[in-house]
Amino acid sequence: MDHTRTLAPTSDRTHLLAVVGAGVLWGTGGLTGVLLIDRTGLGVLAVAAYRLLVGGGLVALWLLATGRLTRLRLGGRSVRRLVLLGALAALYQSCYFAAVSLTSVSLATLVTLGASPVLVVAAESALGRRRPSGRILLAIATAIAGLALLVGTPAAGDPKAVLAGTACALGSAAGFAAITMLGARPVDTLGPLPTAGLSFCAGGLLLLPVAALTGGVTVGLDAGTVAMLLYLGLAPTALAYGLYFTGLRTVATGSAALISLMEPITAAVLGAVVLDERLGTAGLAGAVLIGVAVLMTATGRRR
Secondary structure, eight states: OOOOHHHHHHHHHHHHHHHHHHHHHHHHHHHHHHHHHHHHHHOOHHHHHHHHHHHHHHHHHHHTTTOOOOOOOOHHHHHHHHHHHHHHHHHHHHHHHHHHHHHHHHHHHHHHHHHHHHHHHHHHHHTTOOOOOOHHHHHHHHHHHHHHHHHHOOOOOHHHHHHHHHHHHHHHHHHHHHHHHHSSSSSSSSOHHHHHHHHHHHHHHHHHHHHHHHTOOOOOHHHHHHHHHHEEEEEEEHHHHHHHHTTTSSSSSHHHHHHTTTHHHHHHHHHHHHHHHOHHHHHHHHHHHHHHHHHHTSSSSSO
C-alpha cells in the first residue's frame, strides 16, 4: 500500500489548520494590546516591543529548559536570517502603529491587511514566473471588499497625514509579506517555533530603544499586567507565528496571506463580545465576504 497518498493530504490539512489557527490567535492580540495600553498607559511601540521580547523570551526559556537551545547549530546564514526576520517583525509592528497614529485604525488596517496578500501573490508570481490563478485573484478581490466593509470607511483627514499614514501601512504590509516569503524557507535545521522565538528576541531588542525614545517603556508589574504581557507574548505572537511558519511548509504563501485574514474576523467578534462594539449590517457582510475568500483559498490548489 502506498502510504504517501494518505499521509500527504493529512499533512496538508494540518498545515492549513495551522495557518487558520495563527489568524485566529492574531485576532486576540489587538484586544489584549488595547487592554494593556488602557491598564498601563504604555505607548503602542512599547507594547509592540514587549510583545516581541516576551514572546521570544518564552520560546528561548522553553528551548533552554528542554535542552534544545544547546543543540541548535546556528551558522552565519541562520543568524542573518533570524536577525532579518526580527527586523521585519519590528518594521511590521512599528509601521502599522505609525499608520494608526497618523490616520486611523480603519485606514491602517484596510491598507495593511488588504495589501499584504496582493504583495505576496505578486512576489510569488514574479519569483515563480507564472501568473496567479483566477481563483486567487477573485479571492483577493473578495477579501479586500469584505475588509473594507468590516473595518468601515476611513474618515477624511489632513491629506499629508493620510498620505504618510498610507505609506506607513504599505510599509507594514511589505514587512508582513516579506516575513511570509522568508517563513516559507526554513532556517537550516531550526523548527518553526525556534525560528519565530529567536527572531522575535532580535526584533524586540531592535524596537525597544525606539520605543524608549518615543514614549517610554516603564511599566508597573502587577499580576494583571504580567498576565496580559505573558498572553500577548505567548498566544498571538510566539505560538501564532510558530503555527504560521509550520503551515507555510505546504500552504502556498499567497494562500497563507489570505487565510491570515481570520485575524480581523476574530478581532471583530471579540470586540463585539468583550467591548460591546456593534458590527452592523456592513460589518457582518464584510465578515461573510472574508470568510468566503478564506474558504475559496483553503479549498483551492496548494503547492
